[in-house]
Amino acid sequence: MNVTLGTRRDARAVATVGGHESRRFALPAWARPLVTLLGLLLLWQAVVLTGRIPQEYLPGVPAIAAAFVAQLGAREFWAGEALTMSRAIGGLLLATLSGVGFALLGARHRVVQRALAPLSQIMLSLPPAALVPLSIFALGLGAALYTFIIWFACVWTIYASAVSALEASEPVQRHAARSFGYGAWECLWRVRLPAAWPEIFTGIRIAAAGSLMAAVAAEMLAGTDGLGFMLYDTAFSLRIPEMFALLAVMGLNGVALNGVVVRLRRRVAGWHDELAKMAGA
């Protein structure tokens, strides 16, 4: 199996695919996302050039790029970016702690898991946007509102992933733990949780995108600052290229956040991939 895990190797990474060595030219790892990005931009420009949608509503890449660059120089943009990202990450952290925490509790005491099951299933499908008006009444406009909405948007996904992951522990691992004399909590903490991290991280990745979405949605509906509010503002002032530039920023934020989560996954659960690699195809 392919071995380049983001480490700096030279361009001709030796790839082992299906047991055969392949010496075809391979781009370095950092270049590949750029190629994809370029492809996406070309696709966008092609769609714009077909003229199906007038350019004032769907601007071409040059117009959006110009607006993007202009924003990078604006102080209020960076202020808004910092606010939105900090809100999203704060809510995500809180959701991870509470989601994994409750899942662990539920894995130890089945009663807790069964009690929370209907609630978590219901909440997964509730759009956070629908809760914003009630939440304003309860929490006012401010940090508490954002934290709650983002926490709500993330926690059920992470909880569901964690529950599923903990349930799926390999019996072999559990038996081994018991034969070592581990009690129930130790078994959970030392064996089942580490084994569950990969799937939990998949849930966290999904929730991370949700946290950004929820932050932007809350800022658009009840916000007074942040990227969501700026998005609303540019749309109502009919500054369409700026609006699309902000959307591009949101996409990049997502990539960045996802990258952070993947890095974390490698540190916490990287041994999993190593194991698969070693047993290697």
Add this chain to the structure above:
Amino acid sequence: MKLMLPIRALLAAACLGLLSPGAFAQTAVKVAGLRTIALLPVQHAARQGYFKREGLDVEIIAVGAGPAVISAVTSGSAQIGYTASVPVLFARAQNQPVRIFDAFTYETNQADGQWTWLVASEKSGIKSVKDLAGRTLAMNATGAVCELQFREHMAKAGVSFDAAKKIVVPFPQMQAALQLGNADAACVVEPFRTNMKVSPEIRARTLASGVLADQSQRYTLDVLFVREDWGRANLDTLRRFNRGLMSALDDFNRDKAAFRKMITDEFKLNPTVVSLMKSDLEFTALQTSAQEIKPLLDGLQRHGLLKAALKPEDVILKVQ
């Protein structure tokens, strides 16, 4: 000895200063409002220090949606709210404790005395409200001002509103909807209306203006409101707020160009659009009365959009 006199004078001045009303903690007031041009006078007053002069420390929170503004006020996150009158009427009808004390925009039957329009693109071929029969209408929300406006004018022309198709899109997307043919006519406000007029692809034609068909009694559109208990307990604060705001409105009354410049700068709109659009707020008076709320209330009830029996006097808070 000669130095003592200036020092005594200084001490005396300091004592007087300490005794004067605005010297200690100023009353903190948060104003939550929709981010439209009518919020600019409030911002101007805050920036020029007119509120500070009255002993008020005003913080302005711009919010994206009307219901959010009302929730902010009822929850106590903000003390004063600014939004369109119709959401406030709906809230009041559901026993939310809000009361209107000022109005910013009115509609009258004078020429160019309106703030809302029904428009159609040139290529749709629609020339009057009568031609709207069975066509597709674009509104920014259902059951609110836009729907009332369509119903009023279509009823006057003898055309059925229910038989027409409707789509709901936010104002920024209405122009796209008209241009792409997703809609034939739209209910719009500034700056979208001027933008559509000058756009060569749309060349919007005005079919009707004003929310109500009968504008002989002038009625409010955008209002300032408070939560009832806070408002009654702080009438003096509201009077001071009004004085500060009137100073800002006086500035704009003297210099309308300055107001337009503020619009261009704040919203980064196209200056041409700003020079063409309607932007003269009611700069001379703030207080509103039950008489000016009544026409909208009647209109909403007439078309079944508001079912509660609400009296205009129950919506107003008299400040002066």
Add this chain to the structure above:
Amino acid sequence: MLQRLNWPGLLFMAALLLAWELSARAVASPSYPGFATVLQSLVGDAPVFFEQIGITLARAAAGFGLALVTMLPLGIFIGRTPKVGQYLEPAIDLLRPLPPLAIVPVAMLFAGTGSAAKISVIYYSACFPLLLNAIDATRATHPLLVNVGRSIGLSRLEIMRSIDLPAALPQIMSGVRLSVALSLLISVSAEMLLSTDGIGNYLMRAQEQFRIAAGLAGITVVALASLAVNTVVRRVEQRLLAWHHARQGLASN
């Protein structure tokens, strides 16, 4: 039958509802209706609710169905062929965090404001949990399984179909559960933005007119619908993964 009911779950929900009703009575504000008031509104308008949630569910199902049939094969393919993954995954990571609120105006430009636009937004959102889980699950398949397949001479496609898919199924089902929930959520959200019909539209109107109890009733309807859908998904999962659960059950005895 009584034994199969989730007693802790039911009791917990009942306790929450009781707490809601009691706190609403204590606060006594029109902004905070209690459970009883909301239930009244729900029962009173029941036919309307049924009709609206039906519309919402139909769109969610269409979007999810499309995502399922396109993303599962794609995910397994990407998981198995690392080269493709290295180019496509950045694209996935770039497109995934775009909020549906942002996609809706673009979808509206291309597809109007009807069901087509909403279904395309639902499809877009439902794709990612399925895709990500399929990729991750395929990658995590124990290499021993794949080696066995290769040693008995299965082709790439056959390995994907008869080894990767079943081995990845448990995690894929986790992705299915999330994707289904997401489809319903995005269906409601899309209706809140492009309000023509459906339960999302009902919620928006209730909010704008400050009919808070009706709005909460709408949210309750969404909650009940999601419970129903989730039960169905779980039944399907139990059937499909019976062998997996049996194996775990045997081993843990």
